[in-house]
Amino acid sequence: MATDGLHENETLASLKSEAESLKGKLEEERAKLHDVELHQVAERVEALGQFVMKTRRTLKGHGNKVLCMDWCKDKRRIVSSSQDGKVIVWDSFTTNKEHAVTMPCTWVMACAYAPSGCAIACGGLDNKCSVYPLTFDKNENMAAKKKSVAMHTNYLSACSFTNSDMQILTASGDGTCALWDVESGQLLQSFHGHGADVLCLDLAPSETGNTFVSGGCDKKAMVWDMRSGQCVQAFETHESDINSVRYYPSGDAFASGSDDATCRLYDLRADREVAIYSKESIIFGASSVDFSLSGRLLFAGYNDYTINVWDVLKGSRVSILFGHENRVSTLRVSPDGTAFCSGSWDHTLRTKNYLFVSLQVWA
Amino acid sequence: MAAGPASHGGLRRAQRPHLSKMERMVVSMQDPDQGVKMRSQRLLITVIPHAVTGNDIMEWLIHKYCITEEEALHLGTLLVRHGYLYPLRDPCHLELRLDETPYRFQTPYFWMSTLWPAAELDYAIYLAKKNIRKRGGLFDHEKEHYDQLHRKISHTWDLVVMQAREQLWAAKQRRKGDRLVIACQEQTYWLVNRPPPGVPSVLEQGPERNSCTAGRVQMPTGPFQTKTVDFYRREVECLRKALGRARVKSSVCLEAYLKFSSQRGPHDPIMSGCLPSNPWVTDNDTYWAMNAPSAAVPTRLRVEQWAFSFRELLEDPVGRAHFMDFLSKEFSAENLSFWEACEELRHGGQAQVPALVDAVYQQFLAPGAARWVNIDSRTMERTLVGLGRPHRHVLDDAQLHIYMLMKKDSYPRFLKSDLYKDLLAEAVVPPKTKRRVFPFMRKPRHSSPSPALLPASASREPSGGDGEA
Numbered sequence: 001m002a003t004d005g006l007h008e009n010e011t012l013a014s015l016k017s018e019a020e021s022l023k024g025k026l027e028e029e030r031a032k033l034h035d036v037e038l039h040q041v042a043e044r045v046e047a048l049g050q051f052v053m054k055t056r057r058t059l060k061g062h063g064n065k066v067l068c069m070d071w072c073k074d075k076r077r078i079v080s081s082s083q084d085g086k087v088i089v090w091d092s093f094t095t096n097k098e099h100a101v102t103m104p105c106t107w108v109m110a111c112a113y114a115p116s117g118c119a120i121a122c123g124g125l126d127n128k129c130s131v132y133p134l135t136f137d138k139n140e141n142m143a144a145k146k147k148s149v150a151m152h153t154n155y156l157s158a159c160s161f162t163n164s165d166m167q168i169l170t171a172s173g174d175g176t177c178a179l180w181d182v183e184s185g186q187l188l189q190s191f192h193g194h195g196a197d198v199l200c201l202d203l204a205p206s207e208t209g210n211t212f213v214s215g216g217c218d219k220k221a222m223v224w225d226m227r228s229g230q231c232v233q234a235f236e237t238h239e240s241d242i243n244s245v246r247y248y249p250s251g252d253a254f255a256s257g258s259d260d261a262t263c264r265l266y267d268l269r270a271d272r273e274v275a276i277y278s279k280e281s282i283i284f285g286a287s288s289v290d291f292s293l294s295g296r297l298l299f300a301g302y303n304d305y306t307i308n309v310w311d312v313l314k315g316s317r318v319s320i321l322f323g324h325e326n327r328v329s330t331l332r333v334s335p336d337g338t339a340f341c342s343g344s345w346d347h348t349l350r351t352k353n354y355l356f357v358s359l360q361v362w363a
Numbered sequence: 364m365a366a367g368p369a370s371h372g373g374l375r376r377a378q379r380p381h382l383s384k385m386e387r388m389v390v391s392m393q394d395p396d397q398g399v400k401m402r403s404q405r406l407l408i409t410v411i412p413h414a415v416t417g418n419d420i421m422e423w424l425i426h427k428y429c430i431t432e433e434e435a436l437h438l439g440t441l442l443v444r445h446g447y448l449y450p451l452r453d454p455c456h457l458e459l460r461l462d463e464t465p466y467r468f469q470t471p472y473f474w475m476s477t478l479w480p481a482a483e484l485d486y487a488i489y490l491a492k493k494n495i496r497k498r499g500g501l502f503d504h505e506k507e508h509y510d511q512l513h514r515k516i517s518h519t520w521d522l523v524v525m526q527a528r529e530q531l532w533a534a535k536q537r538r539k540g541d542r543l544v545i546a547c548q549e550q551t552y553w554l555v556n557r558p559p560p561g562v563p564s565v566l567e568q569g570p571e572r573n574s575c576t577a578g579r580v581q582m583p584t585g586p587f588q589t590k591t592v593d594f595y596r597r598e599v600e601c602l603r604k605a606l607g608r609a610r611v612k613s614s615v616c617l618e619a620y621l622k623f624s625s626q627r628g629p630h631d632p633i634m635s636g637c638l639p640s641n642p643w644v645t646d647n648d649t650y651w652a653m654n655a656p657s658a659a660v661p662t663r664l665r666v667e668q669w670a671f672s673f674r675e676l677l678e679d680p681v682g683r684a685h686f687m688d689f690l691s692k693e694f695s696a697e698n699l700s701f702w703e704a705c706e707e708l709r710h711g712g713q714a715q716v717p718a719l720v721d722a723v724y725q726q727f728l729a730p731g732a733a734r735w736v737n738i739d740s741r742t743m744e745r746t747l748v749g750l751g752r753p754h755r756h757v758l759d760d761a762q763l764h765i766y767m768l769m770k771k772d773s774y775p776r777f778l779k780s781d782l783y784k785d786l787l788a789e790a791v792v793p794p795k796t797k798r799r800v801f802p803f804m805r806k807p808r809h810s811s812p813s814p815a816l817l818p819a820s821a822s823r824e825p826s827g828g829d830g831e832a
Contacts, residue, residue, distance in 0.1 A: 015595035022602035029606060034613045041617040045625075053633070056643040075651060076642075093642065107570050125570060155570055164710040173572065181713040188713070188755075193597055197572050207674045207770075208763065209709075217572050227756050231601045233608070240380050241572065250623050252616065260380050269611040281428035281438060283384035294627035294634055295620065303381065304441055313620060320434055326563050336654065338632040339643045345563070363633070363643035 023236070030272040038265070038275045042313035048296075051309060051319040056339065057092055059359035066343035066359055067124070068158075068330045072113045075336045079120045080343055080359055081108035087122045089134060092341065092361050099134055101142045110158045114165040121149070121168055123156035129170045131182055150180045157199045162226075163209060169226075171198040177214050179226060191224045193231045200244045205251045213254050215242030221256050221266060235266050237273045244288045248312075249295045255312075257286030263300050263310065277310040279317055288330050293337030301328030301342055307362075323360055339363035379568070382445075382476045389447045389468055392423060399423040404451060404465035409540040411451060414465035420448070421461070436461075445475060445565050449551035451543075457554055467544065473552040475566075481556035484523070487512045489553055491527035504559050626671060630664055638662075640796040653793055656680045663790035670778050673770040685786060689777045690769075697734035698765050698773070701727045705762035709755050720753035728761075738764050 064084035071078050076093040085106050089099035105126035112121045114131075123129040129150035132142050150156065154173035161168055162179070167188070171177045177191040177198055196217035204211040204223075211232060215221045221242055223233040240259035247254045253267045253274070261282050265275040277298065284304035291298055297318065298310040307321040307328055326346035333340040343359045392399045404414035417439065424435035439459040442448050443466070446457070451465045459466075471477060490509045493500050501509060513520060534542050558564045629635050642648040653662055661681050669676040669686075676682040683699075690696040704723045711719065727736045728746065738746070742760050749757045777783055 012592055012595065015592065015599060019595055019598045019602060022599060022606065026602060026605055030610065033610050036614045036617065038617050038620070041614070041621065045621060076648075093648065109570070162710050163706065166712040167710055173570075183712040183714055186713055192594075193601060195594060199572075205674075207766065227759070230604075231597075233605060234601060248620075249627070250619070252619060261384065267613070267616045270613045270616040271605075271608060271610045272613070274613065274617065279428070281424070281430050281434065283388070284381045284441075285379070292631050292633045294624050294631035296624040296628065296631065296634055304437070306437065313624060320431075322433065322437065333633075336632065336651075337630075338637060338641050338650070340633075345567075361643060363641050 030270075033270065034272060038313065039315045042315070045313050047314070048311055048318055053309075053319070053321060053362045055323050055360045056363045057095055057361035059090055059092055059095055059361070061088060061090075061097055062086060062359070065326075065345040066329060067107065067109045068111045068122075069332060069341055069343045069359060070111055070113045070120075071332055071334050071341070072117045073115055073335055074117055075334050075338065077113070077117065078341055078359070079111050079113050079122075080330075081111040081122050081124070083107050087111055087120065087132075089120060090359075092359075098136075099142060101132055101146075103130075107155070110156050110170075112159050112161055112168075114161050115163065116165050119165055121159050121161065123150065123159060123170070125155050127152045127154060127156060127172070127174075129156050129159045129168060129180070131168070147182065147185070149182050149185050150178060151185075152176070152178070154197070157197065158201045160201060160203055160212075162203060169201060169203065169212060171201045171214055173197040175216070177201060177212075177224065189226060189229045191229055191231070193222055193224075193234070194218050194220060197241075199241060202245050202247050202254065204247055205249065213245045213247065215245040215256050215258075217241045219258070221245055221254070223268065233268060233271060235273060237264060238262070240285065243285060246290050249291055249293060255289050255291065255298055257289040257300050259285035259303075261285055261302075263289055263298060265298075265312065275312070275315055277308075277315060277317070279308075282308065284327075287328055288332075288342075290331055290333045290340060292333060299331055299333065299340050301331040301344075303327040305344070305346070307331065307342055321362065323362070324358070382474075385442060385445060385447055386471075386474060386476065389442065391427075392420070393468055406451060406465075406543065409543060411465065411467070411540055411544060414451060414467055416463060416465060417459045417461045420459065420466065444555070446473065446551050446555035449547050451547055454547045454550045454554070457551065467547070469551060470548055473548055475555065478552070479556075479566075481553070483512065483516070484519075486553065486557060487516065487520075487523045488526045488530065489549060491523050492531055495524075495527055495531060502559065505557075508557065630668060638793040638795055645796060647796060649793070649796075653791065660789065660791050661786070663787070663792045666783075666786050666790040669783075673774045676774065676777075685782065686774075686777055689780060689782050690773060692782075693773065693776075695773060697727060697736055698769050700734060701736045702762060702765050702769070705758045705765075708758055709762075711755070713755070716755055717753050720750060720757060723758065724750055736761075736765055737768075 062080065062082040064082050066080055066082050069078050069080040076091055077089060078092050079087065079089045081087045083106055085103040085108055087101050087103060087108060088097055090097055103122060103126065105124055108122050108124040110123050110129070114120065119131050119133045121129055121131045128148055131147045131149050133145050135142065149168055150170045152170065152172035152174045156170055156172055158171040159168055166182050168180045168182055169177065170180065175194045175196060175198060178187055179189040180186065181188055194214065194216040198214050198216040201212055201214040204213065210226050211223055212226060213221055213223045219236055219238045219240060219242060221235045222231045225232050238256065238258040238260055242256050242258045244257040245254055252269055253265055255263055255265050257263045261284060262276050262278040263286050264273050266272065267274045282302065284302050286300045286302050288301040289298060296312055298312050299307060300310065301307050305324045305326055305328060308317055309319040309321065311318050324342065324344040324346045326344050328342050328344045330343040331340060339361050341359060341361045346358060391397065399415045399419050401413045401415055404411045420439045421432065421435045424430065424438055425432060436459060443457045443459045447469050448466045449469055451467060486508070490501060490505055494509065534545065555565060632641055637650055639649050640647055642650050654665060657680060665679065669679065669682040676686055687696055687699050690699055708716065708719050708723065726732055726734055738761050742764050746758060746761045
């Protein structure tokens, strides 16, 4: 490491310009194999018919903004977290609340359901990710069994269990992602490369199960090798923060939603952006995206309180859903694709001092 | 709502892209040729020029962006709620009314991007003016704020009152029409910046996000500077590798989506419905019972899905079990067992690693092992060496080798086998439930969607054994 100040500045400037010129070359290389646009290829595909999706369940119980939710593998339970620190586990089919825990911090921006269905993970402004085993024992206090797993130096923005209950992947406002061993809290791998807060991540449904994608405030979406910690691919075409990333069901592509009011599709084999989902009338950021099971539809929740449904292949918007009274903060399709759940910042004034906030399940 | 730490040079983080887009929108709405048609609005005895009605706005939005009425109303409402349009009558609620209520475009001086965050002093002056102009003219929440501010900045309160009086006096010198307009503009500004209780604040943005631009902040030398050098070194490294990457032609990649989506379409409940019915729509969860992870007789769609890819066969517990049966008949079941053990190692707890590695070695890799797996000699050598220092990735190479072996060899044979064919033949195709609602109409044979009968929100008994945590 250089010790002389001036030398450091030189290195910095030359590195910067080298990075810029490499980026330019990379874009040229990527363009060489781009021989057709997605909507052209999709011309032969039948247009989608009339689209009708309605709210089938409204989950009321959070007293404040819902920030995040995740489905259980049983296809009906969900965990949701909110601004006031409450984390609730619901059987959303019956709308019964099954568990509730209050975190010691506010703004619980991340929550995840363990693959076994036996635990949940959550975190936010406490800079940590904690795991709570779920128990139906009336005598047990859920908070007592809490395990503190991840430690970051800034807020936790996203978390996800890997293929088992034993490992957790986290993304943080400190600009890094990290993989942790749940039992011991040991850091297994850290991922550096984002130039600003990391806001989202998603694990790849690949055969080798070794990569994940993250998106951040540096407008970059980066694909990582979980084993080596290296960035494998990076994409920088968004014009603002990337709030959400989600893999296409085949694992060959992923979609992103950003504050620049667009959603984009990036193909990993072609190594480039292949579609932009945008409309002049949509000017608020997309906060959360997810695919339907076949990958034909992309559901995106926006900060203008709406959910837009996009035809992934044709690039057109299929439908717009109004159902929330404030920004949609989280949206996930259920594991078997029968429905999707949206959470938002809205509240409905019922009586003078009593506020509801809703999570909705659509099918 | 309060501003976070000082902005990191340059544009305030608070200037979200949607604000500049809204501003461009209202500017084009005011275009003399292409904009919303304006009229003069008579209010009592004054005439206010350049007013528009809610309907005008909606029509313009519908026409310009090719959207429906519902969407136009929503968009127009957002413009009003963000203070870019204000009603000239009853400016206490920022809503887009579709009656003859006249609206005007907010002056850029009061735009959210210009004058943000709202200064407490300005608010104090505004409230003081309101208070002076009309005793008891403050709303409850405004009274509270007024008292709070009075306590907080009591030492400069004389200044506040003086300013308020001066502004009121200056306003009196204006024409009535101007006075009215300025009052509405100001009121709208404060409705946006200090919303009454029960009205969500459009200013809320969530926790502060620090965006470090590529230029980075000029910080004194120290850890931050060092990190910057590291950061760029890493980026350059990543970019160099990316340049050397093998890429596939777009046409090939995009064709794959078409194939994937059309193959999966029938399996996508939102696209094609599901049999017997979508539980969320009919409240009948038979669909889940029939597709439970350990269902005795899998459905036809499910068995078909095992043929889509090897990964999907393995991901389904029932599929995997049948595949294991098939491998047993071929005397290669140890391959799948080995693969499962490797998965456990890779995704399991760190504490179990040494024991697990040892167990795998004893069972699958040691010479003369009971369930010895056939790995090529180079991979085997590398693996055995690696076992000296066990870690969760030590079996990755071996696992991949066996996975590929199964995928290229056993899997295709499985799909052609009698075992699989029988499974397909015996698979269940559930009967349709009557009065089902299909969210999607793609094929003519699906009946047109009947109106969904939304259930009463009585508590429902959880049925089916699928959901116990």
